[in-house]
Amino acid sequence: MNSISNNTNQAEIIFGYHATIAILQAENAPQKVNKIFLQKGLHSEKIAAIVKIARAKHLVIQDTPKTRLDELTNHGNHQGIVLTVTPFEYVDLAQLLQDLRGRNEEPFFLILDNINDPHNFGSILRTADAVGVNGIIIPKRRAVGVTSVVAKASTGAIERLPIARVTNLVQTIKQLKEQNIWIFGTDMNGTDYRQWNARGAIALVIGNEGKGLSPLVKQQVDQVLTIPMIGKVQSLNASVATGVLLYQAFTSRES
Known part of the structure; x- marks a missing residue:
């Protein structure tokens, strides 16, 4: 900030x-x-x-x-x-997992792979809060953290969403998989997101605004999802794509 x-x-x-x-x-x-x-x-x-x-x-x-x-x-x-x-307090991921297990809540995480636009980040936080995401994971480097612009764009969501900042996303994803959390990523080629079964312990990885998922991160996902498009524009703004996917997850988890 x-x-x-x-x-x-x-x-x-x-x-x-x-x-x-x-x-x-x-x-x-x-x-x-x-x-x-x-x-x-x-x-x-x-x-x-x-x-x-x-x-x-x-x-x-x-x-x-x-x-x-x-x-x-x-x-x-x-x-x-x-x-x-006082400075924003990021949560410890291990403690967050322990707290969720203690409340018998299945993790529903959102992992942001090098999101750089604070307005996108804030908008993503608003949607994540709306659909019941119970943890956000971001990298310490090459990505925006919680700034004043993010806080304003989130319209208060940063006060309700635990946000963990980790050193290495690849290692973090491996640790989540060891906790039986299924990892989903996004790409142009993958399973139609409308067929996504998002029940259970899951984490959705959203890639960088321009480059998408990092190659090493992409190697770790269990399933790749895609949003079909018929127009000439073949990509969506990161916050818009995240909103589409999170509401599909919400629908799946509530059905």
Whole structure:
């Protein structure tokens, strides 16, 4: 995330109404939120709702000129609302698996193989949250992490979805397979996604926006899925393709 100094340490920036509300409504808001910056002179129902929750949780609010908010968000669409928060906490994958098993939940994971566009990532998180994905896995290198843009695009989904950041996707996939999790990938040539049986413990791997799945990752998948297309354009935006596939998984798992 973009960061600024807040006197004693480095704080991360979240901005926009939906992302802010999601954080403020979380139980750990008093521990997570350092300060709330609201645009001086701006009055709206959204601002009033933020102030009401913030005061109830005894959070620090500061009226701030719009020029300062523009600076903090690199001229993002902040809607007059900016938070400084403690750094995003990625989860430990082994602990996540243990927690799911303890709740008798079968893993329904989404693995993002070098997604670089923060807007795509945020949109993917929204869909993953909507269909009941219970864990996101991303690589530490050559991929976007949880940034302020991702947080805003996710409209609060990052507060509900556990996200694990791993060093090596190939090794991680091998470990998941040892846990009897079936791995699905995407490619131009594969099984029609409409025939996909997504029941049980599964992980869906989505490739890079331009290059698709990494060759070594592709070698590890148990089944390749494809989205048939009859138009001249033979590829979909990563977030759109993910949405199509996740809703097929949702339909399969709910039937």
